[in-house]
Amino acid sequence: xxxxxxxxxxxxxxxxxGPELFxxxxxxxxxxxxxxxxxxxxxxxxxxxxxxxAVDAANRVTLDRILGAHQVLIDVRPAIDVVPGLTxxxxxxxxxxxxxxxxxxxxxxxxxxxxxxxxLAATWQDAERLVTSGAxxxxxxxxxxxxxxxxxxxxxxxxxxxxxxRTAGNRAYSTINEGLGKVLRYGAYAPDVIDRLRWFRDIVGxxxxxxxxxxxxxxxxxLIGQAVQMGDECHNRNRAASALLIKxxxxxxxxxxxxxxxxRRVLAFAASNEHLFLNVGMAACKAALDAxxxxxxxxxxxxxxxxxxxxxxxxxxxxxxxxxxxxxxxEGLYFPGFSAGDANPDIGDSAITETAGLGGxxxxxxxxxxxxxxxxxxxxxxYTRRMYEITLGESxxxxxxxxxxxxxxxxxxxxxxxxxxxxPQIDTGMAHREPGVGQVGAGLVKPPRVCFDRAFEALVQxxxxxxxxxxxx
Amino acid sequence: MRLVWAVRRNSYFDSIDLxxxxxxxxxxxxxxxxxxxxxxxxxxxxxxxxxxxxxxxxEAGPSDLLISVRASTEAVAxxxxxxxxxxxxxxRAAQHVIADRxxxxxxxxxxxxxxxxxxxxxxxxxxxxxxxxxALSAGLHVFLFSDGVSMAxxxxxxxxxxxxxxxxxxPECGTAIINGVGxxxxxxxxxxxxxxxxxxxxxxxxxxxxxxRLGGGISHAIGTGGRDLQAAVGGLTTLQGVAAxxxxxxxxxxxxxxxxxxxxxxxxxxxxxxxxxxxxxACLLGYDGxxxxxxxxxxxxxxxxxxxxxxxxxxxxxxxRPRAPASGARGAILGFFAGGTLRDEARRLVGDAPPHRxxxxxxxxxxxxxxxxxxxxxxxxxxxxxxGDDADVSVLLLDLVLGDCxxxxxxxxxxxxxxxxxxRRRGRDLAVVAHVVGTDxxxxxxxxxxxxxxxxxxxxxxxxxxxxxxxxxxxxxxxVV
Numbered sequence: 001x002x003x004x005x006x007x008x009x010x011x012x013x014x015x016x017x018g019p020e021l022f023x024x025x026x027x028x029x030x031x032x033x034x035x036x037x038x039x040x041x042x043x044x045x046x047x048x049x050x051x052x053x054a055v056d057a058a059n060r061v062t063l064d065r066i067l068g069a070h071q072v073l074i075d076v077r078p079a080i081d082v083v084p085g086l087t088x089x090x091x092x093x094x095x096x097x098x099x100x101x102x103x104x105x106x107x108x109x110x111x112x113x114x115x116x117x118x119x120l121a122a123t124w125q126d127a128e129r130l131v132t133s134g135a136x137x138x139x140x141x142x143x144x145x146x147x148x149x150x151x152x153x154x155x156x157x158x159x160x161x162x163x164x165x166r167t168a169g170n171r172a173y174s175t176i177n178e179g180l181g182k183v184l185r186y187g188a189y190a191p192d193v194i195d196r197l198r199w200f201r202d203i204v205g206x207x208x209x210x211x212x213x214x215x216x217x218x219x220x221x222x223l224i225g226q227a228v229q230m231g232d233e234c235h236n237r238n239r240a241a242s243a244l245l246i247k248x249x250x251x252x253x254x255x256x257x258x259x260x261x262x263x264r265r266v267l268a269f270a271a272s273n274e275h276l277f278l279n280v281g282m283a284a285c286k287a288a289l290d291a292x293x294x295x296x297x298x299x300x301x302x303x304x305x306x307x308x309x310x311x312x313x314x315x316x317x318x319x320x321x322x323x324x325x326x327x328x329x330x331e332g333l334y335f336p337g338f339s340a341g342d343a344n345p346d347i348g349d350s351a352i353t354e355t356a357g358l359g360g361x362x363x364x365x366x367x368x369x370x371x372x373x374x375x376x377x378x379x380x381x382x383y384t385r386r387m388y389e390i391t392l393g394e395s396x397x398x399x400x401x402x403x404x405x406x407x408x409x410x411x412x413x414x415x416x417x418x419x420x421x422x423x424p425q426i427d428t429g430m431a432h433r434e435p436g437v438g439q440v441g442a443g444l445v446k447p448p449r450v451c452f453d454r455a456f457e458a459l460v461q462x463x464x465x466x467x468x469x470x471x472x473x
Numbered sequence: 474m475r476l477v478w479a480v481r482r483n484s485y486f487d488s489i490d491l492x493x494x495x496x497x498x499x500x501x502x503x504x505x506x507x508x509x510x511x512x513x514x515x516x517x518x519x520x521x522x523x524x525x526x527x528x529x530x531x532e533a534g535p536s537d538l539l540i541s542v543r544a545s546t547e548a549v550a551x552x553x554x555x556x557x558x559x560x561x562x563x564x565r566a567a568q569h570v571i572a573d574r575x576x577x578x579x580x581x582x583x584x585x586x587x588x589x590x591x592x593x594x595x596x597x598x599x600x601x602x603x604x605x606x607x608a609l610s611a612g613l614h615v616f617l618f619s620d621g622v623s624m625a626x627x628x629x630x631x632x633x634x635x636x637x638x639x640x641x642x643x644p645e646c647g648t649a650i651i652n653g654v655g656x657x658x659x660x661x662x663x664x665x666x667x668x669x670x671x672x673x674x675x676x677x678x679x680x681x682x683x684x685x686r687l688g689g690g691i692s693h694a695i696g697t698g699g700r701d702l703q704a705a706v707g708g709l710t711t712l713q714g715v716a717a718x719x720x721x722x723x724x725x726x727x728x729x730x731x732x733x734x735x736x737x738x739x740x741x742x743x744x745x746x747x748x749x750x751x752x753x754x755a756c757l758l759g760y761d762g763x764x765x766x767x768x769x770x771x772x773x774x775x776x777x778x779x780x781x782x783x784x785x786x787x788x789x790x791x792x793x794r795p796r797a798p799a800s801g802a803r804g805a806i807l808g809f810f811a812g813g814t815l816r817d818e819a820r821r822l823v824g825d826a827p828p829h830r831x832x833x834x835x836x837x838x839x840x841x842x843x844x845x846x847x848x849x850x851x852x853x854x855x856x857x858x859x860x861g862d863d864a865d866v867s868v869l870l871l872d873l874v875l876g877d878c879x880x881x882x883x884x885x886x887x888x889x890x891x892x893x894x895x896x897r898r899r900g901r902d903l904a905v906v907a908h909v910v911g912t913d914x915x916x917x918x919x920x921x922x923x924x925x926x927x928x929x930x931x932x933x934x935x936x937x938x939x940x941x942x943x944x945x946x947x948x949x950x951x952x953v954v
Contacts, residue, residue, distance in 0.1 A: 003638035004717035006590070007614050008693055012654045013588040017579050017604050018595025018618065021848070022657065025877035026593070029654050034582045034589060037575035038596055041603065048626060051606030053633060181515055272515075333492035336508030336541070337523030371493045385574055389581050419603070420577045441492070 042421035043453070046460035050299060050415050054466070055317075058297035062316045063393045063411045066300075066356065069288030070166040073218040073280055076176070076209035078201075080156035083144050083173050087156070091115065092141040094152025094349045095307025096322040100131050100138070104308030106344050109187025109435025110151025111138075116189055117197045118155050124189070142303055142314070145290055146173040147282045147349035150185035150431055151308070158197065159205025163220065163283040168291035174283040176200050176208065179273040180439060185348070187435040203258075207266050211252035218248045220284040224358070225397045227277070228408070233366035234281040235350055235359030236427035236442055241277035246270050282349065285356035292316060297466070299459055300392065301412040304355050304424065304447060308347035308431070313451045315414055315459065323455040325448030330430050332372040332443010344433040346445045351426050357395045357410030360425035360444065361387045365400040365408075369427055372443040377402075383425050384409065390416040390424065414459060417452045474505060474543055477550035478530060481538040485511065486561065491538075494560040501556060503549035504542060509557055512537035579604040583611030593656055594643075595619055601644060602626040609633055609641075616656045617643025617698065620837060624705050627698070631709035640713055646696035647674020648876075650681060657696075658847050660876045661914035665690015666785045668724035670714040672697045672731045675812025675835070676756075676774060678874060678910050679937055680730055683778035685912045686935065688790045692724040699813075702734030702757075708742050715742065719749030726752040728781045730774065732814065733759035743768055752784045758817065773818060775936040792935040795943055795953055802904035803950040804828070804867030807860050808941075809853050811835050811846040812910070815872045819941035828865055829948070832856070847874045850883055854890035861897030868904045869894075870944040872937065875911025875922060882917060884909075884925035891929055904947045905931045908940035 016023040017036040026033050041047055079086055086092070091111050093103075100108070112127040115136070121127035130136055141148045148154050160173040178196060182188035212218060223244050230240035246267070253267055270276055293302040298316030305312055312322040327345035334340070353359035363369055364384030367377035375383075381402055387409040388394075394407030412424055423446040430441040491509040498507040508525045510516035512533030520526035525541040533539055540557050544550035576582040579592055592608035594601055598621020605615045615634065622644035634641040642649050642656075649656040653664050660678055662685040671677040674696060681691050695714040702708050711729070718724045727746055731739070739760045746753040747765035754769045756777040764770055769784070771777035775792070782789045805828035810816035813833040820831040833839075834846040834853045846853050860866050873883040880886060895903055907926055911919045923933045932953070934940035946953045 003612075003614075004640055004713055005720055007640060007651060008717055008721050008723075010590060010652075011588070012651055013586065013590055014656075015579055015582045015586070015589055015592040015608065015613065017582075017592065021878050022593050022595060022618070026654065026656070028877060031654055032588060034586055035575050036579055036582045036604075037577055038604070039577065040597070040600055048602040048606050048629075051603060051610055053636070056610050179515075181518070333496050335492070335519060335523075336495065336506060336510070336525055337519075368490070371490060374493060374496075382574070388584075389577050392580075392584075416578060416580060422577070 041419040043418040043456060046456070047415060047419060049463050050459055054297045055299055058295045058317055059300055059392055059411070059413070062292045062295045062298040062300045065168060065292035066288050066411055067393055067396055068167050069221070069291055071163050071220040071284040071287045072166055073161060073212055073220055074164045075162040075212055076159050076205050077162055078156070078205070079154055079158050079160045079173065082162055083146055083154070083160060085144050087137070088118070089135060090137045090139060090155070092139055092144055092146055092148065092152065092154040093307060094141060094148050094150065094347060095305045096310050096312030096324050097140055098138070098307045098309055102309050104344050104347065105433050105435040106187030106347060106431040107151045107308045109189050110153035110184050112435065113184045113187070113189030113193055114153035114155045117194045118157060140305070141349055142305055143320070145171060145286065147286045147352050148175060148185065149177070149278055149282065149350045150348040150429065151187055152349050153184055157201055159200055159209070161280055161283050163280070163287045165287040165291050170287060170291050172283045172286035172290060174279040174286070176204060177273060177275050177279045179269070180275065182438040186431045186438040188438050189436055203262055204266055204269065207253060207256055207258060208249065210256055211249045214252040215248060218245065220280065221397050223248070224281060224284065225399065228358070228362055228365050228398045229401055231366050231368065233359050233362040233369055233427060234277065235353040236369045236372070236429065237366045238275050238277040238281065241281060242274055245277050245280060278350065281358065282352050285352040285358065288356055289352065294319070297463070299414045301355055301414060304351040304426070305349045306346045306351065308344055311346060311447045311451055313447065313455060315455045317462065318455060318458050321458065323451045323458070325450035328445050328448060330428050330443040330445035332430060332441050334430070334441035335439070338432070338440035342432050342440050343430045346428060347431055348428070350428065354424050354426050355412060357391070357398060357408040360427045361391070361410070362398060362400065362408040363425065363427065364402050386422055387425060389420050390422050414452055414455050418456045421449070423447055423449060423452070474545065475547045475550050476525065476527065476541065476543050477547060477554055478527065478539070478541040479554055480512070480531060480533055481540070483536050484538045485536050486538060490561070494557055497560055498542070498553045498557045501549070501553050503545040504553045505545070506543045507553055507557065508539070508541045510539050511535055512539050579607040580611060583608060583613055590614060591616055591651070591656070593618065598622045598644070602630060605630050605641065606633070609637060609639055612637070612639070614640045615642065616649055616696070617641060617646055618657050619643070620645040624700065627700060628706055631706060635709055635713060640695065641710055642696045643698040646698045648677050648694070649696040650691055650694040652693065655877055658874065658876050658878050660910070660912050662912055663690035664692065666692055666723065666725035667728055667781050668692045668718035668721065668726070669694035669728045669730070670697065670711055670718065671695070671729070672699050672701050672711070672734070673814035675872070675874065675910065676730045676814035678812070678876065679774045679815060680728060680778050682910050682912050683775060683936055684782055686790070686792065687778060687782045689782035689786060692721060693718065699732055702731050702738045702742065704735035704738060708738045711742050712745050715745045715749060719751060724751065726754065726781050726784050728754045728777055730756045730777065731758065732817070736760070736762050754781045754784065773822070773938045775938040792939065794939055795932050795934060797932060797953040799950050799952045800902055800904055800947060802867040802902040802947050804948060805830070805865045806868045806870055806944050806948045807863070807866045808832065808870040808944070809834060809856060810872050811850070811853065811874050812872055815937045818937055819870060822938060822941040823945045847879045850880055850886050854886060857890045858893045858897070861894030861903070864901070867902060868906060868944045868948045870940060871905065871907040873907055873909045873922060873926070875909060875915040875917040875919065877916060879917065884922045884929070888929055905929070906934060906940050906944040906947065907931045908934045908937050
């Protein structure tokens with residue numbers, strides 16, 4: 001039966017976009033009505049060309065791939081062995097592409113630390129000479145199926161988590177989280193930071209890898225779903241997820257062929273690191289979004305990332321282009337001894353969590369996080385509710401008890417962002433603007449609007465040329 | 474600067490709670506720094522690094538709370554310390570409740586609404602296509618009230634809708650009745666076997682209310698928007714509507730009404746209508762092409778309604794006609810209408826030649842940035858007052874439209890305007906002829922409105938056609954019979 005016939009047969013249910021008069025007239029006739037709080041779009045034109053069947057179909061495929069991803073942590077391996085396109089002279093970094101000259105303090109610190117760790121330099125001056133000589137290639141983690149929090153510095157000998165998306169077969173990678181305080185990802189490069197990375201390389205990485213393999217992998221889709229119901233949003237709050245991860249791996253770590261003191265040290269490190277899961281979750285999000293990227297005509301955002309100077313987004317149907325704008329200053333709370341003047345602009349690939357429906361988008365299930373900006377649990381729910389305005393789907397795996405187990409808002413649509421002017425809500429840590437200091441606080445941040453405006457223009461242009469070009473086969 | 478510190482044993486707090494409290498305590502005058510952390514090794518290290526944990530402080534464990542304040546004086550520091558304790562123990566009752574948020578876009582409103590099947594869109598024309606496309610993307614039919622939508626957008630919307638089996642009623646669609654529910658400016662009419670498809674909002678209202686007066690009933694009335702039968706659109710919505718009503722078991726006859734249209738489009742519509750094998754009544758203004766067998770044509774809306782009711786019921790109630798002897802109101806007719814199609818029909822019946830004048834107050838030039846006269850008759854009423862000064866005018870011809878979205882009392886709103894217009898006549902006659910488009914089931918009540926008009930000395934007519942002919946007879950100095 002055609003849909004016209006259904007209209008004439010079924011009871012009416014209406015969305016009303018316009019005067020209250022029309023809504024109340026329908027209500028008076030017993031029709032269920034959903035009103036729209038309509039306001040003129042915050043963009044001049046071009047929107048209607050992007051609401052078409054081609055874009056609908058592309059977004060459906062994109063969304064299905066994001067929501068359908070089944071991520072499993074399958075291994076921990078040296079980056080050089082698994083990360084595509086990595087060489088000994090490459091330093092991967094967070095965010096969109098950037099040259100050394102424009103890098104912020106923590107980004108430079110992270111890179112210098114990575115070069116020292118790899119034995120390519122001994123001091124800051126050494127490293128700077130090496131970098132300016134052109135011997136080192138910089139490239140975004142995102143270009144190598146990898147994501148890194150904060151500076152995101154990733155090099156050949158670092159052990160990386162290997163996450164497989166069983167649905168699409170692709171893999172994504174991320175380093176092991178170092179914990180809080182003075183750590184490489186915040187641009188710290190002191191000897192104790194380097195020592196910890198070497199311990200990761202020699203002991204923790206191989207131990208985790210063996211434990212993961214013996215455990216037959218860790219189902220991250222299920223684990224994240226569980227953690228979300230335990231109060232995590234898996235960006236600024238990873239307590240439950242980290243505990244669940246340790247729970248899964250501890251029996252295998254306990255059985256490793258390793259000195260008892262080392263096994264204890266590995267477990268103690270894992271247990272003391274509340275953000276142990278952050279990098280695991282990020283790789284899981286990356287694995288889902290990489291599988292979804294590259295569908296022509298898709299208007300869904302497949303990456304949001306910051307390098308401490310620029311904020312960049314990528315869009316499913318716009319290939320490997322980045323659409324960038326200036327990284328913003330987070331708003332939040334500072335650790336003792338630090339204040340707003342110490343913070344670096346927004347940095348890190350961790351906004352991949354929001355891109356996949358976690359982080360700020362799942363704040364309604366993690367009300368503790370909203371206190372960074374003095375909010376209440378009601379505010380936390382409101383942050384999440386607002387994100388449904390700019391997303392096309394709802395997660396089947398991540399459900400929020402406080403919203404009657406509604407799935408988290410997932411699949412940021414550039415069209416809806418530019419129409420409503422509502423920007424994605426990102427939870428974030430804050431790095432000190434000077435290299436070597438570390439984390440100074442945590443809070444909330446938004447992308448600069450211009451990223452979405454630029455992506456929108458590109459989408460409209462792409463649509464226009466698709467419309468005028470000869471019909472594709 | 475003084476440093477004051479305290480340890481609270483076995484009082485675990487979430488670190489975010491602690492940062493929030495520290496931030497609040499930092500705001501006190503004279504306070505330089507406040508640190509509130511749990512006594513875990515990283516916490517203690519952080520305090521030591523910030524120079525806020527003296528060596529003489531006792532050992533502390535991960536479940537001990539460490540509070541440290543640096544301030545200008547010891548008294549200030551102690552106050553800050555106390556405020557931290559207070560903040561930590563304060564009730565965290567929600568301070569405000571956020572009202573339920575309405576979705577901001579059609580796309581968001583349509584998502585996950587299983588029982589939703591239509592979007593009523595009435596936003597400024599430049600933005601309407603976006604919302605309508607969003608509705609189509611969500612699989613919703615569209616009732617598009619907005620005007621000012623470009624022809625290109627209309628065609629794109631309707632083609633896309635047709636391919637998806639969805640109806641776009643509009644743009645500039647004033648009314649529809651789907652399954653007994655009125656959308657936009659609709660009247661409450663009896664349900665019955667007559668299906669209506671129309672490019673004209675007030676045309677549909679006149680037809681459906683006349684069918685009701687005549688004892689018939691309406692299955693559905695599908696509005697198409699005024700341009701649907703123009704060549705560029707090609708009758709996309711009309712053809713979908715004809716097919717849908719043709720297949721609808723509750724519809725036994727089709728009534729098609731249209732403004733002047735492209736001949737080839739009208740042909741196509743009539744052909745499609747003939748193929749439904751149901752009785753068809755067509756009231757196509759300005760159409761002089763051939764009519765397929767089974768299609769009855771009607772010259773007026775009234776004739777169309779009567780023909781349709783007769784076709785399904787065999788008989789029809791008669792419409793009453795007013796009677797009045799010839800009056801001294803011979804002269805020019807001033808037709809002030811809220812409905813464009815009613816204006817057009819009256820003009821055709823009276824003849825367009827001066828001195829008669831016919832104005833559509835629902836036309837775009839009157840409604841840009843203002844409410845439609847069906848909702849707010851004040852613009853027309855002001856023109857009625859001004860007509861009192863026009864010595865040439867002897868007959869006022871009006872339509873009053875009732876229904877769910879219409880003015881709550883259009884006859885009452887007319888009273889002061891008519892009184893003022895008559896006062897300005899300085900003794901010369903002014904005949905007022907009006908037709909009320911409505912039913913006894915409309916919120917305003919047809920009888921109440923007609924009675925109110927009669928009290929104002931208005932000659933009330935049962936159809937637009939009768940009203941036009943009555944006005945003409947008066948203007949020509951003839952008896953009204």
